[in-house]
Structure formats: structure tokens, C-alpha cells
Amino acid sequence: MNALSLSEVTVDLGPRRILERINLVVTPGSFTCLLGPSGCGKTTLLRAIAGFTPLSSGDIRLGERSITELPPEKRHTAMVFQSYALWPHMNVGDNLAYPLKLRGIPKDERTQRVATMLERLALGGFEHRSVTQLSGGQRQRIALGRALIIDPPLLLLDEPLSNLDASIRRSLRGELRQLQKSLGLTTVMVTHDQEEALQMADQIVLMREGHIVQVAPPASLYQQPADLEAARFLGVDNTVACSPQDPSALAGAKTLGFRTREARVDVAPSVNALVRRGQVTECVYTGDGYQIGVTANDQTLFATARTPVEAGRFVTLQVPESALIPFGPDHRYMPSLNAQEHTA
Numbered sequence: 001m002n003a004l005s006l007s008e009v010t011v012d013l014g015p016r017r018i019l020e021r022i023n024l025v026v027t028p029g030s031f032t033c034l035l036g037p038s039g040c041g042k043t044t045l046l047r048a049i050a051g052f053t054p055l056s057s058g059d060i061r062l063g064e065r066s067i068t069e070l071p072p073e074k075r076h077t078a079m080v081f082q083s084y085a086l087w088p089h090m091n092v093g094d095n096l097a098y099p100l101k102l103r104g105i106p107k108d109e110r111t112q113r114v115a116t117m118l119e120r121l122a123l124g125g126f127e128h129r130s131v132t133q134l135s136g137g138q139r140q141r142i143a144l145g146r147a148l149i150i151d152p153p154l155l156l157l158d159e160p161l162s163n164l165d166a167s168i169r170r171s172l173r174g175e176l177r178q179l180q181k182s183l184g185l186t187t188v189m190v191t192h193d194q195e196e197a198l199q200m201a202d203q204i205v206l207m208r209e210g211h212i213v214q215v216a217p218p219a220s221l222y223q224q225p226a227d228l229e230a231a232r233f234l235g236v237d238n239t240v241a242c243s244p245q246d247p248s249a250l251a252g253a254k255t256l257g258f259r260t261r262e263a264r265v266d267v268a269p270s271v272n273a274l275v276r277r278g279q280v281t282e283c284v285y286t287g288d289g290y291q292i293g294v295t296a297n298d299q300t301l302f303a304t305a306r307t308p309v310e311a312g313r314f315v316t317l318q319v320p321e322s323a324l325i326p327f328g329p330d331h332r333y334m335p336s337l338n339a340q341e342h343t344a
């Protein structure tokens, strides 16, 4: 049984079409990230699942049941927002207990469930603290706990980590993922941060201008982006026209993409690699080495080197075949001959 399925979901807001015929299946217990540039419709899609934004057409199902016509409170989904949205006049325990109170759960059971949830969130004993005394990371954990305390069939997260410092964000990613796994909780999270999506998701839904471009596990999305635009969004920052000297497995590709960190100017030439000879135009220290701009055939490509390379020097930029991403004349991903053999 599918935990969540969307078929032909279309949303118009005023005269504008925001989402166009979205089809998506989310399996029970999985973690799905909606990823894409600002304004592509991620939040609108999440709000449509939660019931805050009505559909113009299409259907949303939780299990076998259509929830399209249900108001948010009858969907029993839980949502956590970027801003913590905790009640500042209530202490931690009361914030957590509030959804239980609304559902008429007796006081003793509320107290028990709040204590259990706080243990799970590694905030045992925080019941009587004021939420105003908590750090950002602690507040977001409480917001998460308040969403989870009702045992929702579906957890919806709208950029829940984006207000936090980088280090807290990283540790909360791991905590959130562990909690989600241990509870077997079906989760859909919006993020515009590809690193976050790659680290956390079982499946990533890449969106663009109200459409789904690709649905794939992180490694497939990273290595085989659907098209050139998706590749650029996923950090493929170099593209070159394919030439006859390039590895034969890539024959037929029009364009090859690669990430700067996969390209080197300071290694011995090897077979089965993309090789371009060019002149160094810039050399920038990046902390773990140097980023080198190389101009070859009137185009600047970027590579890395362990030690600095003077501007003006001629170098050989090299990218191993395994790091090259081929695209056809239509700019769509085109499996290399090697990949085709693997899947045959």
C-alpha cells in the first residue's frame, strides 16, 4: 500500500498556474525531499498535501483514502514550519501537550506522552522550561515533538532547519533522520538545499516551475540528473562540447558535464578521461586546495590542484570518465555506453 499518492495534482492561485499535473508516490516509512529553486512550487505542494491550499484538479490519497476534500485537521498530517511557531506563553511541556489536549486526551496520559517524547528528543526533564530560554535547535526539536506527539500518519516539514546555524543544522539533520527511521514515519520535507536533500532523503523530487523534473534516490539524481538544467542545479558547474578524443563510451553525447572537484590539472594523463589543454587564468585558495580556472578553446573550465598554479601556465585538465555526465542534443541525460551495458 502506498502511504501517499498524488495524481494529476494541479493548483492555480489567482490567474497563475503554480503546480501542473503532479504525480507522485511516497512509500510508507520513507523520507522524501521536495527540492528545487526558489519559487518552483515546493511549499505550495506541501501545503496542498496538508490541506491548506485547495487543488484545482487532481487527487491526493493517504493509503487507500482520498483526502482531497478533507480540511487540514481531518487529514491528521502534522506539519513543521521554518519558524518554530511555539507558544511563547506556554512552557515546553504545555507546548507539547497542547495537541493532545485538543484531542481530549486525559491529563495523566498527556504527562506520560510528553515525558516520553522529550526523552526521544534528547530533552528529558525540560517540561517546565520556558520556550523562550531554549536555543534555536532545541526549539525546533520541540516543534518537531509537538508535531509527532499525535502519532501522525504523515509528517510534512517546510524547511525546518533553515533558520539554524550550520553546525546545529548538520547535527539536527542526523537526529531528525534517525527519529524518522525509528518511528517508521512517512515524511515529506521541502528544502532548497541540495546537500540537505542528498544526505537525508530516500527519494528526491526535483521540481522546476511547477513541474516535477525527476524523482530518484539521491545517488541517481546526483550522478544522472535528468537534463542540463537539473545538472547545473545539482552542482555540475562545467559543461563542454563532446569531442572525438573523449572516451569512446561517451560517443553520441553532445555535451559532457562535470563538477569542478572531479577535474584536476596536476595529475598524470590517463586513458579513459576527458582531457583539455588550456591556459591558467585564475588560481583561488579554497581551504582544501586550489580552484584553477583554465581557458581552453575560448571557454573557461574549472578544476582543482593541491598546490597553486601560476596564471598564464599551460596545463592539462583531466576528468575521469566515471565523473563525466553525458547529455544528448536535446540536453537530456544520455546514459554512456558503459552505463547501458550495466543496466542491460
Ligand SMILES: Nc1ncnc2c1ncn2[C@@H]1O[C@H](COP(=O)(O)OP(=O)(O)OP(=O)(O)O)[C@@H](O)[C@H]1O
Binding pocket: 013, 014, 016, 018, 036, 037, 038, 039, 040, 041, 042, 043, 044, 045, 192
Ligand atoms: N498565495 C499566493 N498567491 C499567488 N501566488 C502565489 C501564492 N503563494 C505562492 N505563490 C507563487 O507560487 C510560486 C511557487 O511558490 P512556492 O512558495 O510554492 O515556491 P517554493 O518553491 O516553495 O519557493 P521558496 O523556496 O522560495 O519558498 C511562486 O511564484 C509564488 O510567487
